[in-house]
Amino acid sequence: MSYLIVANWKMNKTNQESLKLITEINNAIQQTSNINVVICPPYTSIVPAAEVLENSSIMLGSQNMSHEAPGAHTGEISVDMISPYCEYVILGHSERRIIYGETNDIVNMKILKALGSKLTPIICIGENIDQRNEGKLDSILKEMLESSLTGVKSFDNLVIAYEPLWAIGTGISASPEQANEACSKIKILLMEHFNKTEKDITTPILYGGSVTKENIKDFLNQDCIDGALIGSASLSSEQFLSIIQTIDTL
Numbered sequence: 261m262s263y264l265i266v267a268n269w270k271m272n273k274t275n276q277e278s279l280k281l282i283t284e285i286n287n288a289i290q291q292t293s294n295i296n297v298v299i300c301p302p303y304t305s306i307v308p309a310a311e312v313l314e315n316s317s318i319m320l321g322s323q324n325m326s327h328e329a330p331g332a333h334t335g336e337i338s339v340d341m342i343s344p345y346c347e348y349v350i351l352g353h354s355e356r357r358i359i360y361g362e363t364n365d366i367v368n369m370k371i372l373k374a375l376g377s378k379l380t381p382i383i384c385i386g387e388n389i390d391q392r393n394e395g396k397l398d399s400i401l402k403e404m405l406e407s408s409l410t411g412v413k414s415f416d417n418l419v420i421a422y423e424p425l426w427a428i429g430t431g432i433s434a435s436p437e438q439a440n441e442a443c444s445k446i447k448i449l450l451m452e453h454f455n456k457t458e459k460d461i462t463t464p465i466l467y468g469g470s471v472t473k474e475n476i477k478d479f480l481n482q483d484c485i486d487g488a489l490i491g492s493a494s495l496s497s498e499q500f501l502s503i504i505q506t507i508d509t510l
Contacts, residue, residue, distance in 0.1 A: 264487035267494030278305035284497035321348030327369035364407030427469030440482035
């Protein structure tokens with residue numbers, strides 16, 4: 261089995277710091293048959309990072325993009341600006357939804373635009389603690405996923421990341437069993453949406469939320485989790501590489 265590991269650096273690292281970190285990771289990671297690594301640095305570091313990774317197995321992703329065409333959108337970044345350098349783009353992250361008010365409709369427009377430019381969207385969905393406690397996990401996942409996939413005709417070139425909001429940046433992770441339950445529900449929703457059987461659905465489903473070296477193996481040993489979206493632990497080459505080394509033993 262191959263795993264997809266995505267490093268989301270968020271709003272961290274200057275250009276100099278980014279290049280140091282990405283060089284350390286690139287020098288240490290050898291191409292492996294079972295681990296695909298994607299690094300999502302800040303926008304300002306995408307181009308220099310692409311130069312470092314020119315002949316590397318490590319892929320680049322963007323942390324976000326606009327759903328608008330190029331033009332009068334101050335402070336935004338268009339798909340055309342990232343697509344020459346990136347293969348992936350994170351869309352619908354909980355921080356974008358909560359802090360910047362991104363709706364399911366906006367996320368859907370971004371997904372369609374990314375797919376139109378041959379980028380693979382990493383679509384983030386998940387419930388908050390109140391929704392979980394009220395037993396709304398199923399309905400929240402269904403609403404978010406169906407809204408995100410409106411107009412999407414194929415499950416090819418999609419990645420879904422389950423990120424429970426109560427585990428993002430809190431140091432609290434879902435249990436492997438909780439994460440696997442949600443990822444299993446997501447797979448069923450994909451089967452229903454695309455009218456496919458389980459064996460047909462090849463969309464990787466990731467877990468994101470306080471992933472560490474200590475818990476990564478427990479998550480990836482679950483049958484419906486295909487990788488991880490890693491935040492703070494990806495900001496240190498030592499921590500990130502220890503996670504990769506742990507996965508390499510699976």
